[in-house]
């Protein structure tokens with residue numbers, strides 16, 4: 001049977017406020033071959049966000065139905081809302097040979113790691129804790145209480161760095177994107193992924 005390479009599942013995670021969403025949008029804008037999964041959430045849309053593009057916006061009932069029907073690859077409750085990755089899109093896209101990027105928080109990422117040990121796990125870090133505080137505060141879309149909540153969650157999330165394959169600093173968005181693209185290229189060359197593909201090279205008798 002002809003060898004068919006599956007796409008890579010790339011998980012981009014990191015603490016709240018580090019800029020995962022911004023980096024993800026910048027990667028999308030580059031028009032690379034990466035397919036970016038659109039998550040489902042029960043959070044209310046922020047100004048400018050579009051249903052089906054930024055998220056699939058759901059009620060709690062609708063989301064719980066997706067959980068019950070096993071339609072999510074992973075899900076987590078984060079700062080009072082549900083977030084989850086629709087399963088079907090990811091599986092179909094990987095099967096077709098295209099890489100898929102999930103931009104998700106750390107609890108969800110750990111669930112993916114259990115079910116997809118072949119995934120590539122990237123942890124985005126801020127240049128400093130002060131810079132992280134600034135980014136959370138400057139988002140300006142949230143109340144004082146929510147900001148405090150996000151900050152304390154972010155500190156705990158930073159502890160999860162040790163479970164990831166790669167740590168990429170988001171000092172500047174385009175540079176973070178360059179590093180992510182470099183990781184993807186390297187992962188495509190990983191021996192364990194390509195050994196099957198090149199087996200025929202060692203099967204030619206002596207030539």
Ligand code: 5GP
Nearest residue numbers: 020039040075076083084085103104105108
């Ligand atoms: P926000 O409300 O700022 O859009 O997202 C809050 C957090 O939820 C971010 O850390 C984001 O990465 C994460 N998130 C977005 N989609 C998903 C998802 O499908 N699953 C999980 N586990 N986290 C998600």
